[in-house]
Amino acid sequence: MIERLIAKQDEFFNSQATQDINFRIKHLKKLKSVIKNREDEIVEALYRDFKKPEFETLSSEIGVVMEELNLHIRKLKSWAKPKSVLPHLANFISFDKIYREAFGRVLIISPWNYPFNLAITPLIGAISAGNTVVLKPSEYSPATSAVIKKILSEVFPTKYVAVVQGEAKIARQLLEYQWDFIFFTGSPVIGKYVYKAAAEHLTPVVLELGGKSPAIIDDTANMRITARRLVWGKFLNAGQTCIAPDYVLITENKLDEFINEMKSEIRKAYGENPKNSKDYARIINKRNFERLIKLIENQNVIVGGNYSSDDLYIAPTLVLRPSLDDEIMQYEIFGPLLPVLTFKNQEEIDEILSKNPNPLAFYIFSNDKKFQKYLIDKYSFGGGVINDVLAHFVNPRLPFGGVGNSGTGNYHGKHSFLTFSRPKPVVKRRFFPDLFVRYLPSNDWKKKIIRFVFGI
Numbered sequence: 001m002i003e004r005l006i007a008k009q010d011e012f013f014n015s016q017a018t019q020d021i022n023f024r025i026k027h028l029k030k031l032k033s034v035i036k037n038r039e040d041e042i043v044e045a046l047y048r049d050f051k052k053p054e055f056e057t058l059s060s061e062i063g064v065v066m067e068e069l070n071l072h073i074r075k076l077k078s079w080a081k082p083k084s085v086l087p088h089l090a091n092f093i094s095f096d097k098i099y100r101e102a103f104g105r106v107l108i109i110s111p112w113n114y115p116f117n118l119a120i121t122p123l124i125g126a127i128s129a130g131n132t133v134v135l136k137p138s139e140y141s142p143a144t145s146a147v148i149k150k151i152l153s154e155v156f157p158t159k160y161v162a163v164v165q166g167e168a169k170i171a172r173q174l175l176e177y178q179w180d181f182i183f184f185t186g187s188p189v190i191g192k193y194v195y196k197a198a199a200e201h202l203t204p205v206v207l208e209l210g211g212k213s214p215a216i217i218d219d220t221a222n223m224r225i226t227a228r229r230l231v232w233g234k235f236l237n238a239g240q241t242c243i244a245p246d247y248v249l250i251t252e253n254k255l256d257e258f259i260n261e262m263k264s265e266i267r268k269a270y271g272e273n274p275k276n277s278k279d280y281a282r283i284i285n286k287r288n289f290e291r292l293i294k295l296i297e298n299q300n301v302i303v304g305g306n307y308s309s310d311d312l313y314i315a316p317t318l319v320l321r322p323s324l325d326d327e328i329m330q331y332e333i334f335g336p337l338l339p340v341l342t343f344k345n346q347e348e349i350d351e352i353l354s355k356n357p358n359p360l361a362f363y364i365f366s367n368d369k370k371f372q373k374y375l376i377d378k379y380s381f382g383g384g385v386i387n388d389v390l391a392h393f394v395n396p397r398l399p400f401g402g403v404g405n406s407g408t409g410n411y412h413g414k415h416s417f418l419t420f421s422r423p424k425p426v427v428k429r430r431f432f433p434d435l436f437v438r439y440l441p442s443n444d445w446k447k448k449i450i451r452f453v454f455g456i
Helices: 002-014 021-037 039-050 054-080 117-128 142-155 168-175 188-199 223-239 252-270 286-295 346-353 369-378 414-419 444-454
Strands: 083-085 094-102 105-109 132-136 161-163 181-185 205-208 214-217 247-251 301-303 317-320 337-343 361-365 383-386 421-429
Touching (some): 002 105, 002 132, 021 039, 021 142, 039 054, 054 117, 054 414, 117 142, 117 414, 168 188, 223 252, 223 337, 247 252, 252 317, 252 337
Parallel strands (some): 105 181, 132 161, 181 205, 214 247, 361 383
Antiparallel strands (some): 083 094
16 A cells, blocks of 8 residues: 555656645645634544643644644745855856755654644645655544544645554554655654664654753742743643653742742642643543653652543642652653752753753743853753743744754744755856866966965
């Protein structure tokens, strides 16, 4: 089946139908229309998969996708237009341009935590750039995967965009084939496997991974607003967000105030019992639920900590001063558990941050510009935000991606178009004038001209 699908997509791409910008825009517009018509089905599917609240689905899934579609529909002709650059003196007279060329057949493997957004957003970039796509959505969010297949089948023929569903073994089978480009979102462990598989065919890859993203809070931060923003960003999607704050580092003398504000903001957002809140999601499956429960065993839980295995519920939970050697501080948590550590000076910050380098996100809460600059300059991370969380993800003018363990490559907005296409330089010259300087035989006068032209 996969071989047949690949052959059809190769044939379709080689027909050059996707080179037509209007053809791409027509399908992006149709995708927008179908998503709008299927909004209720998307909301229902995400609720079935892990009780994702409607408000979250509208803002973090459908809304992000629709904004991305609007931008590509509006800007694609401008992005795709060949860009002129200054010619080199050695080529006098010439006209130099950079064209954007589609890679060809693209494989997108998407995750379960934002199953609609993180499948469709990269797809938009791939289509915008002129590729064909095979999309493998996550098997852990089957209801959403089924809706995605339904929507994309309504918009695209399979020779253009195809959805392949199934367990992890299907993804492994897909990776055995040669692709022109692979885009993967998921864990670093699986990311390494994808990278190795791609290397067999020298296939270019974007890896959108994760990591332990810190939130660093100093004395100058407004604790009430800091707590409100952390509660929103951390417990959105029940903490199952790759750029959620993974742990807090707060100055020692502000700890009590911070904890009190966090308790207050959790209560405001989710009520006395978050289990009854219509705005609080559940853990995706039993395996992840049990993994998270083990992380808080023998820990100093100061807020929350209660859970229910019947509906995979874990309350918004704060854990005070876990050891850096504990498992909760070893890997990305990916759940509603927030470790809180304290520091007295920059040396203690450095010691803690060095244990988990290259996070996907980096959050600073401070009004001290020197402190902000120190942290931004010193540490490498995918994207940073000062005095808020998640804010860099929603701006399509900013590239979104990781570095080192948190990933390679980026996308969103124009950056998606650039990621899913390659620059193809073309130099156009006339037959006359034909400068004789570069032709043999050489002489001292020609050498002087060469030295001048190349700045030797």
